[in-house]
Amino acid sequence: MILSSRRAFLGATGKTLSATALAMVVGSNIKTADAADASQDIQILNAAIALEHEGIAAYQIAATSGLLDPAVVDIGVTFQGHHKGHRDILVKAVETLGGKPAEEKSLGAYAKDLKASTLKNQADVLRLALDLERGAANAYLGLIPSLGPDYHQVAAQMAGDEAFHAAILANALGQPIPKAALMFG
Template identity: 75%
Template sequence: MTDRQLPMPSRRSLIGGAGKTLSVAAVAMIVGGCSNAATANGSGDTAQDVSLLNAAIALEHEGIAAYQIAATSGLLDPAVVDIGVTFQGHHKGHRDELEKAVRQLGGTPVAAKTDAEYAEALNVASLKNQADVLRLALGLERGAANAYLGLIPSLGVDFHQVAAQMAGDEAFHAAILGNALGEPIPKAALIFG
């Protein structure tokens, strides 16, 4: 792998895919199950936080791999690759923060899969052009924004701010990708969550 990493494969599979990795439904079940165990002020126990943070790390691993695969696909204009590499750098920063938090809680961060595993889960073979890649990336980013927003109430209060910041980053990425695809600005408020 090079520094120019932009694969568009697997945030969807980790957070909304067909179930080959961690689907949105799986994240929702984790969040829903943990919400019941959380205290009224939203702070859960350490094991719960480690589990939720590891689910978020898995999402970031998928995003990093997706942008890597996209960057090396040959389907993207150089300017789009540059944007994707920037977004990938954001995801690496998210992963690093999340891994640090898991370690501080005494847990072990979840390991990444191989790019080939992410490529298969994301059905990268079906991507034929830049628009296909951008649509995949947009779905992954929207899913990630919603996942982070969904995790906030279930995480201990020490992690609310970082999860909200990451949701903001993902929403920003989605806005840029939606614009690149020529999507209209949504008319309704409360686009995410």
């Protein structure tokens, strides 16, 4: 399931993702201190690329499933575009570090991994996407204390994007606006 793997990746890397790797992902020109740091950063970034590939595939599977209304497909394709942008930034960072970016698997392999055959209707697809986006928002918020002050804003922006996605998906599911404050984190 996307949620558990993405949350585990971001939660685990929140403490190990170097400032160098994050800076490269967000476009800074900070250089890696040594080859060991670069190798570790490449591994972490490739894990993120693999998860972005999975997210892209999940949205593709959903879009072509025949389970979604056209307006919902449009939203999913937009979110898929965000994941493609993330992937492209991560690929550039790995290449800048001298590494080879993680390759994507076949769409069929992702469908099997995601248990796409268990999705029976639009609500099933939306619930999966909502869980993914909520998990991502919480994971990005969890990164903020682990980062230097220069990167707090970037992590907060990412969390805001994911929270926005979650709000759209919750609305599509007809979920009420939460009564309590501080819904994420």
